[in-house]
Amino acid sequence: MSRASIHTSHVAAAALCVGLAVANVARLASPAVALSAPVLVLVTAWLPRTSRLALLVVALLLAGWWWGSVRVAALDESVLVSRVGRADHALVEITAQPREGSFQVRARARVLRFGSLPVRENVLLELPPGRVPPQGARLELFGILKLPKGPEHGFDERAWLRHNGIHVVLSADDRWQMVGRRGGLGGVSDRLHDWLARDSAYGLSGERRAVLQAIVLGETQGLDDGLLGRFQASGLYHVLAVDGLKVTAVAGGAGALAFLLGAGRLAAELAALTALSGYVLAVGARPSVIRAAIASGLISLAWLAARPRDRWQALLAAAVALLAWNPYFVTDAGFQLSFGAVASIFTIAPRVSRYLEGYPVPHVLGELIGVSTACGLATAPVTWLQFHQISLVTVPANVVAVPIVAEMLGLALLTAVVAPVAPPLASVLAQANGWAAAFVAAWARLTGGVPFAQVTSGRSAAIVADCCLLAVAAWLLLRTPRAS
Incomplete structure (x- = not known):
């Protein structure tokens, strides 16, 4: 080409x-x-x-x-929004892992029937605390339709849900009962999710299990608000989400394992695509996940078709696919962070790594610093505009934590594979991974607890921006050769 x-x-x-x-x-x-x-x-x-x-x-x-x-x-478009304020019996299916709070359980769901009206519309389901239905469950319940909350404390829940195709909240009483599970591709997704949630942290409990489940599945329900705040302040919150790094690591790990077992390159690429598809089904369709899956899949297919691999074309194709499905994604923080980080890795990270080659810095460490710096620079404007916060310790925090998290993900998936056939071995692997989870949590507490680790005011952000501009100007002056 x-x-x-x-x-x-x-x-x-x-x-x-x-x-x-x-x-x-x-x-x-x-x-x-x-x-x-x-x-x-x-x-x-x-x-x-x-x-x-x-x-x-x-x-x-x-x-x-x-x-x-x-x-x-x-x-x-919404059929149920015209019925806001009505209460009736309904049949719903849970489409994502519920989140349990102190006063209610909330989950994304799809209404299949409301009263005598057959309908297939996504809603936000609210249930009383105490019982939590599993992902994929079909529930018979009695509930009332209401509008989501409007702008409050800087967050507009109604607009955010509308951008995800949800226009109403279905608030049910405690008489709901589970009447079955969904089937089809959604059912396969539920079974894969349940398997990873059960066996990836085999035998662990408490905070270590919660950290591992957040790393593998992107679910932070088991972590307390204090620890989540430290992950945010340190710039490590992304390790608790399923991002492109993890999706790529799953595909690469499956391909490498196939090679080690003696498979040819064609079989290894097919194994990578299979693992990629399974992991995406297990964790759910999120912008960062779909972006990485499409990009990785296109690169693998390009090799199978004997065509040149073009990472920019793969990234743009992923953006086209996501925006064609939901144009509102362009305003989503996950979309902006994911594509901004990858674009900066393509453009800024190599320059930082080459700059460090003149210093006594190991090559692997230089690449880690380059990627962490690039991602920090690219995501800082997004995190400020979306969340009004910027982490100042993101580079050292990520240089230490990201390699460990990548190894933890691989070990957790291996544990899940081993658990059904060799539970004692799975328990040993999970215990080793639990120590790594404890270290990542401690590292987030340490780096996120450093004074001024996070900027949350406009004046501080302006000072940081000025310092960055001065540093860039000084660097440009120092590297420009002077006339004799």
């Missing part, structure tokens, strides 16, 4: 992303636009290359804008 064709594909994918994102600002749902886009693409065949690319960008912008408008309209 020539450099020009690669450049064209990058521009085309970026144009689609922009068009899909514009649907958040203005909608263009006219069918005429959908028909004009392919016509413009056909016209480009008779134009010079420069004009061809410009017209192709316009066509893809319009196509993305139209499709994004269609998807936004579909996400904004």
